[in-house]
Amino acid sequence: MIYSCEIVLTPDKAGDKEELYIQAARKLKLNRGEITAVVPERRSIDGRSRDPVYRIQASVYTNELPSGSPYQFNFTPSDASKRAAIVGSGPAGLFAALKLIELGVTPVIFERGKNVRDRRRDLRAIQQFDTVNPDSNYCFGEGGAGTYSDGKLYTRSTKRGDIKRILSLLVHHGAHPDILIDAHPHIGSNKLPKVIEAIRNTILECGGEIHFGSRVTDIYTEHNRISGLQVNGSTDFVFNQIILAPGHSARDVFRMLERRNFALESKPYALGVRIEHPQEMINRKQYHNSKYIPLLPAASYSITCQAEGKGAFSFCMCPGGIIVPAATSPGEIVVNGMSMSRRDSKFANSGFVVTVDQRDFEQQGFGGIFAGMDFQQFIEQRAFSTTGTQQAPAQRVTDFLNGITSNSLPPASYIPGFKSVPLAEIFTEEITSALQSALRMADKKLSGFISEEAVICAPESRTSSPVTVLRDKETLESTSHQGLYPAGEGCGYAGGIISAAIDGERTAMALFQKYFS
Numbered sequence: 001m002i003y004s005c006e007i008v009l010t011p012d013k014a015g016d017k018e019e020l021y022i023q024a025a026r027k028l029k030l031n032r033g034e035i036t037a038v039v040p041e042r043r044s045i046d047g048r049s050r051d052p053v054y055r056i057q058a059s060v061y062t063n064e065l066p067s068g069s070p071y072q073f074n075f076t077p078s079d080a081s082k083r084a085a086i087v088g089s090g091p092a093g094l095f096a097a098l099k100l101i102e103l104g105v106t107p108v109i110f111e112r113g114k115n116v117r118d119r120r121r122d123l124r125a126i127q128q129f130d131t132v133n134p135d136s137n138y139c140f141g142e143g144g145a146g147t148y149s150d151g152k153l154y155t156r157s158t159k160r161g162d163i164k165r166i167l168s169l170l171v172h173h174g175a176h177p178d179i180l181i182d183a184h185p186h187i188g189s190n191k192l193p194k195v196i197e198a199i200r201n202t203i204l205e206c207g208g209e210i211h212f213g214s215r216v217t218d219i220y221t222e223h224n225r226i227s228g229l230q231v232n233g234s235t236d237f238v239f240n241q242i243i244l245a246p247g248h249s250a251r252d253v254f255r256m257l258e259r260r261n262f263a264l265e266s267k268p269y270a271l272g273v274r275i276e277h278p279q280e281m282i283n284r285k286q287y288h289n290s291k292y293i294p295l296l297p298a299a300s301y302s303i304t305c306q307a308e309g310k311g312a313f314s315f316c317m318c319p320g321g322i323i324v325p326a327a328t329s330p331g332e333i334v335v336n337g338m339s340m341s342r343r344d345s346k347f348a349n350s351g352f353v354v355t356v357d358q359r360d361f362e363q364q365g366f367g368g369i370f371a372g373m374d375f376q377q378f379i380e381q382r383a384f385s386t387t388g389t390q391q392a393p394a395q396r397v398t399d400f401l402n403g404i405t406s407n408s409l410p411p412a413s414y415i416p417g418f419k420s421v422p423l424a425e426i427f428t429e430e431i432t433s434a435l436q437s438a439l440r441m442a443d444k445k446l447s448g449f450i451s452e453e454a455v456i457c458a459p460e461s462r463t464s465s466p467v468t469v470l471r472d473k474e475t476l477e478s479t480s481h482q483g484l485y486p487a488g489e490g491c492g493y494a495g496g497i498i499s500a501a502i503d504g505e506r507t508a509m510a511l512f513q514k515y516f517s
């Protein structure tokens, strides 16, 4: 017999397996000896009360044992005569490749960046020497923007697809099984590269190909059908089906698509700052100074509000994380955040952004399909012009609100360092004003959000793609060209690792159905 029940444990008992059995027996009025297994299905921290507790939704077994996971994966070599190209090895591209293999189609991935190991050297070069390699950075390279990210694996949208399947695939490739039950699963930047390597091995072992250092520079068509692609401006490949998953920062790809008359649209997105607080302060606030703080994971927060007609929200919050330089070209500054699996840095950082749309773009004289992209680049270059290096312009939150330059800046996690700059110099008046209002509202929701220790740097500008590559809602094929499947975040169909992975799978299935089934 299988029962379901919620078990509540204090943090000091959270790792105690026997306690799970005792609590389950008490809750279900069973004898401890009758229970053959307690399997946690979902685990969350409830911080509403004075002392936070773990809430565990569990399946409790009597007279039988749990059967295995409903998700079993058996990757076998695919059919070499059925081939489809994939542009980009981010979560969308990699999960599209795995799906194609399951369907018997051989994926051929073209990735402009390097493998996870070699990529690390380029990340160090940005951090330490201000050198941005336009093909290998925090956004570009094996695993995409997901590899050296925070590795949070939750998505607001449950409508998009089978999240558990994606998490199970990550576990199959070496991620910790806890991600299957945690309400806010997280892998961490130190663990993600190994998982990505394991996915690469599956793809290669099944006959798939991954071409690193292979920037797709053109896509060929004949009578509005895909006929091939060009790599690095010189080498041509024949393909009739392409999954296009280049991520939100592939500005050159979007421009090439427009030159080739693919259907594209400008898209609103969000832009703002990254805010950093001492993690210890966030812990105290979120865990109400509980005696259990040392036993609890670094606390997070999520804030949304409306400010001066703009949506405002915290974005990609990284408890115990660091702020990273995520530019993809020299001469621009972009900030983002990441963390290691232990989330043990002294800082809590988060994007804090407001929505920007056609009105903001036009005000600065930007129009057409690339209005948002040009505006984004304009802000990033403006930020760079204030420091001339990967040092990020920064200001104490209190000074930003009072419109004064910071005389000093608090300690921060950003390795290239901060330079004191009034951030109003970077944004438009409307954005500055909306951010100021939103910060004041955020402080009402999380007191201490505005404090002397809080610092903001800018710009947080790569929150989602500034364009949509249009596709049919049902067939997922480009509305302008047969054989092209726009996928993932860059084409406007995902936001985050999980939703990009789900979208990659969906496009692979759609492609298979039309061309190979």
Ligand SMILES: Cc1cc2nc3c(=O)[nH]c(=O)nc-3n(C[C@H](O)[C@H](O)[C@H](O)COP(=O)(O)OP(=O)(O)OC[C@H]3O[C@@H](n4cnc5c(N)ncnc54)[C@H](O)[C@@H]3O)c2cc1C
Residues within 6 Å of the ligand: 087, 088, 089, 090, 091, 092, 093, 110, 111, 112, 113, 135, 138, 139, 140, 141, 142, 143, 144, 145, 146, 147, 148, 149, 150, 151, 152, 153, 154, 214, 215, 216, 217, 245, 246, 247, 248, 249, 250, 253, 316, 324, 326, 336, 337, 338, 487, 488, 489, 490, 494, 495, 496, 497, 498, 500, 501
């Ligand atoms: C620092 C950082 C932290 C993040 N933290 C999180 C997090 O904690 N949780 C979360 O869910 N999301 C996070 N994100 C966002 C997440 O990484 C993305 O949403 C996700 O990776 C999008 O997946 P994708 O496959 O659509 O695109 P991407 O991951 O961007 O992958 C696109 C790939 O295409 C390649 N490419 C681009 N142009 C070409 C070309 N012309 N030819 C060949 N290849 C090309 C790129 O090199 C890249 O590898 C973070 C992002 C960053 C930058």
